[in-house]
Amino acid sequence: MSAVLHAGFAVGLLHPGMAAPSAIRSATASGREHRYAVYRNNATMALLHAFESGYPVVRALLGVDCFLHAARECARLHPPRTPVMAEYVALLPGFLAGTPLAAAVPYLVEVARLEAACLRVFHAADGDPLPAPAWLALQADPSRLGRARVELQPACAWLSGTHAVADLWLAHMRAESPELAELENLDVDAAQDALIWRDPAGRVQVAALPTGCARALDALQRGEPLLQAFAALSPQACGALLGHVTRDGLAVAVHVDSDTIAEAS
Amino acid sequence: MRASPTSPRAGAPAPGLPMQAGIGFKPAHFDALMADSAPPAFVEVHAENYFGDGGLPHRQLAALGTRMPLSVHGVGLSIGGIDQPDPAHLARLRGLFARHPVAQFSEHLAWSSHGGIHYPDLLPLRYDAMSLVRVCTHVAQVQDALGRNLLLENPSTYVEIEGGDFAEPEFLAAVVARTGCGLLLDVNNVHVSCQNHGHDPHAYLDALPLQQVGEIHLAGHAVVDDGDGGTLLVDDHGSAVADVVWRLYRRVLALAGPRPTLIEWDTDVPAYPVLRAQAAQADASLRAAVLGRAA
Numbered sequence: 001m002s003a004v005l006h007a008g009f010a011v012g013l014l015h016p017g018m019a020a021p022s023a024i025r026s027a028t029a030s031g032r033e034h035r036y037a038v039y040r041n042n043a044t045m046a047l048l049h050a051f052e053s054g055y056p057v058v059r060a061l062l063g064v065d066c067f068l069h070a071a072r073e074c075a076r077l078h079p080p081r082t083p084v085m086a087e088y089v090a091l092l093p094g095f096l097a098g099t100p101l102a103a104a105v106p107y108l109v110e111v112a113r114l115e116a117a118c119l120r121v122f123h124a125a126d127g128d129p130l131p132a133p134a135w136l137a138l139q140a141d142p143s144r145l146g147r148a149r150v151e152l153q154p155a156c157a158w159l160s161g162t163h164a165v166a167d168l169w170l171a172h173m174r175a176e177s178p179e180l181a182e183l184e185n186l187d188v189d190a191a192q193d194a195l196i197w198r199d200p201a202g203r204v205q206v207a208a209l210p211t212g213c214a215r216a217l218d219a220l221q222r223g224e225p226l227l228q229a230f231a232a233l234s235p236q237a238c239g240a241l242l243g244h245v246t247r248d249g250l251a252v253a254v255h256v257d258s259d260t261i262a263e264a265s
Numbered sequence: 266m267r268a269s270p271t272s273p274r275a276g277a278p279a280p281g282l283p284m285q286a287g288i289g290f291k292p293a294h295f296d297a298l299m300a301d302s303a304p305p306a307f308v309e310v311h312a313e314n315y316f317g318d319g320g321l322p323h324r325q326l327a328a329l330g331t332r333m334p335l336s337v338h339g340v341g342l343s344i345g346g347i348d349q350p351d352p353a354h355l356a357r358l359r360g361l362f363a364r365h366p367v368a369q370f371s372e373h374l375a376w377s378s379h380g381g382i383h384y385p386d387l388l389p390l391r392y393d394a395m396s397l398v399r400v401c402t403h404v405a406q407v408q409d410a411l412g413r414n415l416l417l418e419n420p421s422t423y424v425e426i427e428g429g430d431f432a433e434p435e436f437l438a439a440v441v442a443r444t445g446c447g448l449l450l451d452v453n454n455v456h457v458s459c460q461n462h463g464h465d466p467h468a469y470l471d472a473l474p475l476q477q478v479g480e481i482h483l484a485g486h487a488v489v490d491d492g493d494g495g496t497l498l499v500d501d502h503g504s505a506v507a508d509v510v511w512r513l514y515r516r517v518l519a520l521a522g523p524r525p526t527l528i529e530w531d532t533d534v535p536a537y538p539v540l541r542a543q544a545a546q547a548d549a550s551l552r553a554a555v556l557g558r559a560a
Contacts, residue, residue, distance in 0.1 A: 002396060003347045005426065009388060010379045023391070024424040027493060034492025035461075038423040038499055039386055046385035080383040083341025083354065084316045088383075123317025126324075155320065202321030 012036070013043045014076045047075045050085035055092060055115045057169050060178035061105055070101060086123060090116050107163035107188060114169050117157040117196045118204045124155035128263035129249025139246075144256050146227030150220045150245065151253040151262075156197040158214045166194035166208035173206075195241075197248055207244060210237035217241070281369035282307050282334055282480060282525035284555075286547035288540050289338075289502075289529045295325050297537035299332070305544045307368070309336035309527050315365075316357045326365050334368040336480070336527070337361065338449075341383065344403045344417070345390040346376035355410040362411065369525075371416035371449040371480065372407070374400065374437060389422045392429040392436040397443075400436075404444040416479045417441070418449035421457040421486075421500030433458065434472035447479035450524075452514045453506065457486050457498040466513055475521035483514060483547060484529040503532035506543060511550070518554035526551060 005023055012018035020036030051071035052059055059067040074095040080088040093112035096102055102109050138145045159165070167186055175181040193214040195207045212233050219229035230238050245251055253262035285306030290298070298304055308329055315322050315337075329335060339358065342350055361367065375387035390396050408414055419437055431439065441448060450473070459466040485504030491497035506514075506528070518524070528543040 002391060002393075002399070005391060006347055006376060006379045006388075010382065010384060013384050013386070023427045025427050026424070031491060031493040032424075034490065035424045035497065038489070038497065039388060042386040043384045050385070080385070081381055083343075083377065083383040083385070084313050085385060086314075086317065122320055123322070124320060125318035126320065154318065198320060202324055 009039075013040050014047075014079055016040065044072065044075070046085070047080070047088075048072065050089050051075075051092060054086070054089040054119050055112060056178045057172040058092070058096070058108065058112045058115060060172050060181065061108055061111060062101065066101070070096065070099065073099075086119055090119065092116065107161070107165060107168060110159070110161045110163055110165040111169055113159055114161075114165055114194050114196065114206065117159060117194075118206065121155050121157050121196050121198055122202075122204050124153075124198070127153045127155065127252040129153065130251045130254060130261065131263060132246070134254070134261050135246040138254065138256070138261070146225060147256055148226045149223050149255045150226060150251045151255070152217070152221060152245075153197065153250050153252055156195070156250050158193060158195050158209070158217045160193050160211070160214035162191050164188050164190050164192050164208070166192055166206055169194070169206055170208070195244055197244075197250055200249070205248070209240060209244070210234065213237055213241045282336055284523040284525055285551060286526045286528065286544040287333075287336065288544050289527060289531065290325075290329065291530075291534050291540075292322070292325060293534065294537045294540065295329075299328060301537075301541070304333060305528075305541065306548075307334040307336055307525065307527075309338050309529075312337050312339040312358060312361060312370075313341045315361055323364065330366050335365055336369045336371070336525075337367045339370065339372040340385075340387070341377055342372050342407065343376045343378040343383075344372050344407065345374055345388075345396070345400055346378055346403075347399070348378065348380075350403055350407050350410070351378075352410075355407065358411060362413075369416065369480065370411065370413060371418055373418045373420055374433075374440070375420045387420050389420065389424055389426060391426040392431040392433060394430050397431070397436060397439055400440055401443045404440060404446050408444065408446065414446055416447040416449035418451050418482065419454050419458070419473075421451070421454040421498075423461055423497060423499070425462055432464075432469075432472065434469050438472065438474050441474050441477050448473065448475075448477050449480045449482060450475070450478045450517060450521075451482035451484070452517055453482065453484045453486055453510050454500060456507070456510050456513055457500045460498050461491075467516070470513075470517060470520065475517070478517075478521050478524050481514065481517065481524045481526040482529055483510060483526060483543075484531075486510075501532055502529045504530075505539075506546075511546070514547070515550050515554070518550060519557065522558060523551045523554045 008021045020032045024032045026032035048071050082088050093116050096112050097109045172178040172181040191211050193209040195209050197205055199205050216229050283306045287307035288305045290308040290310050373387050377384050455466050455469055459469055483506045484502045487499045487501045488496050526547045
């Protein structure tokens with residue numbers, strides 16, 4: 001009996017058109033609907049709030065009404081299978097990719113993927129960054145540096161954009177509010193990669209990188225030595241990426257030949 | 266054999282929190298809280314917000330844990346649900362307790378998942394004999410899995426389900442007697458539910474085993490139209506504690522004695538001093554209760 005009751009109570013929470021369950025005690029049908037609507041509103045608002053707080057720039061790109069409509073539709077078609085909202089909302093980029101919005105705003109899905117990565121990085125495991133002196137010692141011996149296999153932080157991510165995905169995101173987040181972002185000076189069609197990591201204070205940082213850097217990071221993640229992983233990069237791209245890896249503490253350890261260099265070693 | 270629905274875990278709930286006022290922790294208040302030379306006596310966090318692997322949430326919780334006791338309040342275990350408590354969820358709770366010095370854990374007499382789907386709200390159950398067996402089984406499973414007693418919170422409800430065998434406080438009293446869990450008495454929820462269903466809050470309190478109250482919650486509520494020409498109270502945690510709830514709180518203290526008391530404020534979160542002042546008001550009532558009992 002209770003299973004039927006719970007199933008009936010649950011199914012209407014995300015579907016405003018459905019009538020309130022008849023098991024609700026009430027003097028009038030209107031009273032029953034009003035009372036059930038409190039639960040429907042609570043559940044819906046909690047889901048929408050989770051999407052809004054995770055995707056501030058997607059929200060600005062679409063406008064609030066369109067964003068909320070999309071989020072509501074996403075929740076209706078794909079309700080949460082986890083009670084952890086920060087994990088649930090990771091499905092939004094995939095959902096948006098299957099809607100006409102993806103074509104209407106060509107960089108929408110890429111920005112959504114970047115924001116999903118920001119959430120993941122915010123909650124990712126901690127790792128002690130390789131200290132700067134260890135990098136200096138390695139850089140003093142270029143051949144050794146080239147053979148280094150870099151173990152990256154759990155709290156970093158990257159993606160490859162066909163638009164200026166990182167600069168788009170940064171322009172919105174640096175504005176007084178994302179809705180007020182000025183994009184006139186931004187070449188949104190210039191492809192770039194994006195790097196996402198956590199600074200020492202635990203705040204998520206995003207940087208634009210030249211195209212190709214995401215593939216180089218993929219290669220590092222697979223365990224390829226630095227020289228091989230960075231082979232396709234221009235010298236400027238190489239310098240930019242290595243600068244982030246060393247200065248922003250993106251590595252927890254470096255393996256050279258049979259040595260492992262890490263904070264604890 | 267460990268606790269089962271018919272063999273409560275031994276002893277009353279451990280006195281995990283001080284008999285003073287605490288606040289629901291909001292990350293925006295972190296700096297102010299750490300800089301406060303006379304901070305609230307404890308803080309409470311929602312368990313599911315700390316299910317991530319690392320980063321700022323855990324760093325802040327670790328820092329707070331060095332200053333004051335931590336209370337962890339679950340909102341997603343769905344103890345009143347049909348399905349058994351999710352082992353993965355319990356494992357994540359165990360991980361949280363292993364990582365931080367958690368003085369106390371609480372959950373709700375409510376459900377939030379069904380058939381593998383999670384609804385981010387606390388949903389009402391029918392208070393019948395089958396629900397009682399199921400809730401007691403789930404509480405015992407949670408207490409076994411976590412190796413600690415939990416406090417079960419009375420919910421705010423907007424509907425009552427036809428076909429029940431028990432009034433809510435009787436149902437709670439039976440769960441406490443059968444499982445050995447304690448009560449988290451949310452005084453605002455008592456007011457909200459009693460107003461919404463035309464019950465007497467004093468009779469509600471009288472039907473509860475108040476000696477088993479391990480913590481009290483206080484929060485604000487909103488007033489909306491009930492569709493029948495009357496009003497419905499909604500537990501939105503979006504304002505200061507109402508005067509009527511403060512009065513009911515003082516009655517609880519007179520009946521039960523001082524209890525750790527939490528101020529919850531989760532929507533339209535105010536500046537830290539506003540929240541701190543609410544906690545100070547609770548502390549004043551707690552002091553009065555101590556003096557009243559000593560007299």
